[in-house]
Amino acid sequence: MSLRKIVAIFRRERGLSLQQVADGAKIDRSYVHRLESGDRASPGVRVVQALDDFYEADGLVVGAWLLEQEGLYRDRYARFKAAEARASIMHKYTTGIPGLLQTERYARMVISTESTVTSEQIDSRVADRLERQEILARSPAPHVRIILDEVAFSRRPVETEVWREQIEYLIEAANRPAIVVQVLSLSAGLHDLMDGSLTILWADDGTSVAYVEGNRHGQLIDDPDEVFALRLSCDGVRDKALSPTATLEKLRQLLEESE
Known part of the structure; x- marks a missing residue:
């Protein structure tokens, strides 16, 4: 399961709003929304660990992030070149x-x-x-x-x-x-x-x-x-x-x- 889906399921199962997650994990509300919607690149380890700790996920959030990193590694340079070009x-x-x-x-x-x-x-x-x-x-x-x-x-x-x-x-x-x-x-x-x-x-x-x-x-x-x-x-x-x-x-x- 993707990181995006995991963090969305954790929030909805607990009946939490985006703002409650943002306040609890001490990250920006818009960041949480963009992460769940897939409207951003993979987050940094600080954010992932904060969400894992907040949800008491016992490493599930971090684990999903690590799996995504393996796939993302192959296209990071391509995405860097695109960012560099603009x-x-x-x-x-x-x-x-x-x-x-x-x-x-x-x-x-x-x-x-x-x-x-x-x-x-x-x-x-x-x-x-x-x-x-x-x-x-x-x-x-x-x-x-x-x-x-x-x-x-x-x-x-x-x-x-x-x-x-x-x-x-x-x-x-x-x-x-x-x-x-x-x-x-x-x-x-x-x-x-x-x-x-x-x-x-x-x-x-x-x-x-x-x-x-x-x-x-x-x-x-x-x-x-x-x-x-x-x-x-x-x-x-x-x-x-x-x-x-x-x-x-x-x-x-x-x-x-x-x-």
Whole structure:
């Protein structure tokens, strides 16, 4: 049975209103309604656990959610791409050169490092990555802020020409009016996004989603509270990063060092 049906049955069997559930589980009433009607993506674990505790479901709500996660995993990236395509604002923190700013040759080398990938899959993924980059050329262009962890520059391709081409492209992108690039130096110390990469997307209607990546796995998050918390984390990392001007100087230095 789906999560949507389980939470609806629990509420109706107990004769509770949407507001009573919202008050008891300490979540928004409209959120409960949208969850039961299926008019939203899968909720975050905080909401699921709150509903499980409120209904004293002994893990049934959480279990149904976990089963759905297995099915949702396959299309999360597709849903992320759809959200990315319609976003008017993007904030990213990444421990590697992000796909949106990779050159074709660099993207091909990165994708080729996977041990089981075939040549056909490499071609397909490179084409997909380049197609995504067309978002940056649309009019009006989305406002993009990218925070690059300095660790992204620690591992370079063997081919110097490919690396120089990639750095030159980052410099060119950082000079575009709608793109801000900042480098987070290793000297900035510890922060709470070190375990992976984060993208936060805002649509024109003000709605936002977050996409968290790590170890080849991604999670799409649309719980407003979770997205807000991730935004605060991203803001904290940005505050520690080099200024856009200092970042350009850093990139030019990297380019000189690659000669």
